[in-house]
Amino acid sequence: MEWRKLVDSVEEGIFYVENFAIKYANPASEKITGFRAEEVQGKRCFEVLRTDLCQSACPLRMGAGLPWKGKAVFSLDRFNEEKFLDIKIDKIGKGWAIIFEDKTREVRLSKEVRGKFQFRDIITASPKMLEILRLIPRVAASDSPVLIEGESGTGKELVASAIHEMSPRSKGPYVKINCASIPEALMESELFGYKKGAFTDARRDKKGVFALAHRGTLLLDEIGELPLMLQAKLLRVLQEGEFMPLGATSPVKVDVRIVAATNKSLSAMVQEGKFREDLFYRLNVIYLRIPPLRERKEDIPLLVEHFVDLFNSIYGKQVEGVSDDVMGLLMEYDYPGNVRELRNIIESAFVLSAGKLITVEDLPTYLRGEEMERRKIEEALRKTKWKREKAAKLLGISRTTLWRKMKKYGIKA
Numbered sequence: 001m002e003w004r005k006l007v008d009s010v011e012e013g014i015f016y017v018e019n020f021a022i023k024y025a026n027p028a029s030e031k032i033t034g035f036r037a038e039e040v041q042g043k044r045c046f047e048v049l050r051t052d053l054c055q056s057a058c059p060l061r062m063g064a065g066l067p068w069k070g071k072a073v074f075s076l077d078r079f080n081e082e083k084f085l086d087i088k089i090d091k092i093g094k095g096w097a098i099i100f101e102d103k104t105r106e107v108r109l110s111k112e113v114r115g116k117f118q119f120r121d122i123i124t125a126s127p128k129m130l131e132i133l134r135l136i137p138r139v140a141a142s143d144s145p146v147l148i149e150g151e152s153g154t155g156k157e158l159v160a161s162a163i164h165e166m167s168p169r170s171k172g173p174y175v176k177i178n179c180a181s182i183p184e185a186l187m188e189s190e191l192f193g194y195k196k197g198a199f200t201d202a203r204r205d206k207k208g209v210f211a212l213a214h215r216g217t218l219l220l221d222e223i224g225e226l227p228l229m230l231q232a233k234l235l236r237v238l239q240e241g242e243f244m245p246l247g248a249t250s251p252v253k254v255d256v257r258i259v260a261a262t263n264k265s266l267s268a269m270v271q272e273g274k275f276r277e278d279l280f281y282r283l284n285v286i287y288l289r290i291p292p293l294r295e296r297k298e299d300i301p302l303l304v305e306h307f308v309d310l311f312n313s314i315y316g317k318q319v320e321g322v323s324d325d326v327m328g329l330l331m332e333y334d335y336p337g338n339v340r341e342l343r344n345i346i347e348s349a350f351v352l353s354a355g356k357l358i359t360v361e362d363l364p365t366y367l368r369g370e371e372m373e374r375r376k377i378e379e380a381l382r383k384t385k386w387k388r389e390k391a392a393k394l395l396g397i398s399r400t401t402l403w404r405k406m407k408k409y410g411i412k413a
């Protein structure tokens with residue numbers, strides 16, 4: 001077919017979609033989105049393009065006049081890299097052609113103040129984090145759901161509140177709910193509320209977080225813990241923009257921007273059948289991964305200084321900083337509890353320290369030298385399934401040294 005040759009040769013990405021399902025993708029679309037043409041067949045356009053219009057103001061859903069044109073629309077590619085696309089949509093036969101041109105370079109060049117974003121509470125010098133901070137204004141400007149993944153204590157809540165603060169919704173409410181800390185039986189009424197008389201104890205109407213967050217932002221924290229039954233209900237709210245309080249006879253409409261946070265990998269949970277795939281796609285329109293502290297050790301000195309200042313003002317002390325030994329230990333440590341753990345370490349040292357400088361004696365025992373060494377040895381042994389030769393290699397010491405140290409610390413094979 002002649003038209004086929006033509007669309008295969010142009011520089012613009014082209015999707016042909018019917019009812020949002022992609023029926024055809026040209027080779028140029030692969031370069032722009034990072035998805036191969038075969039694998040997007042049948043996927044829906046918003047799952048692949050992930051523009052900030054898809055959820056909030058999709059021209060196809062809104063019934064905008066065609067042909068429709070959008071300039072420098074923000075989108076995420078397969079690798080969650082930001083891309084700016086000029087987009088055209090036109091009617092073709094039973095479906096639509098979505099034509100998109102990559103304008104990322106041009107948009108970047110025209111932004112003079114690249115990387116100069118200031119966030120009062122988020123301290124960082126790490127390129128990975130700065131990349132996220134640079135995205136926040138754009139993310140905030142859109143109304144699309146955001147999924148924030150990161151280990152415990154990495155700063156997910158800080159990022160979520162920055163998104164709200166910088167968004168047009170900042171005048172509206174910012175409501176948080178932790179899906180892990182509420183018993184399953186109460187979760188539904190926490191989310192959706194109930195009507196007076198819905199059950200024996202329901203003496204008056206109770207608003208759920210969706211109603212409370214109307215015209216604002218709702219942070220669904222630890223979304224991975226949401227029971228499957230409620231995942232289905234949440235999906236409905238996201239699809240229809242309305243929900244049923246318990247005991248209600250008609251649905252309630254709400255306008256809420258969703259930010260979901262999790263310290264688990266939701267895509268892995270989808271694979272294991274513990275998280276609904278359709279809900280995952282609904283939430284994963286904008287994806288932010290907050291790197292653990294051990295992947296951005298350059299932040300440690302800055303954070304130490306920040307927390308020293310913070311606790312000086314809280315405790316009315318004049319601590320000047322930490323000794324070089326302490327900084328050495330803090331740089332070496334792996335922080336399973338991430339920034340929160342570092343904050344706690346500094347706080348407890350503050351309480352203990354008598355002088356102007358925090359010294360090794362002020363640190364929790366697990367951080368002091370020998371403890372640190374013992375932990376590293378145990379970890380190496382665990383990682384190598386207690387094969388001493390391999391463990392010694394991993395640690396960069398000889399087998400006899402390992403044996404001696406195991407004896408010293410009372411580690412039994």
Ligand SMILES: Nc1ncnc2c1ncn2[C@@H]1O[C@H](COP(=O)(O)OP(=O)(O)OP(=O)(O)O)[C@@H](O)[C@H]1O
Binds near residue numbers: 340
């Ligand atoms: N980049 C940062 N700059 C300053 N403080 C930070 C930073 N990141 C995290 N913190 C602080 O560390 C603590 C933990 O952050 P936060 O509560 O946002 O983590 P979280 O990822 O939501 O953790 P969890 O998964 O355990 O809920 C908070 O006290 C927060 O202020």
Ligand SMILES: [Mg+2]
Binds near residue numbers: 156157221
């Ligand atoms: Mg949190």
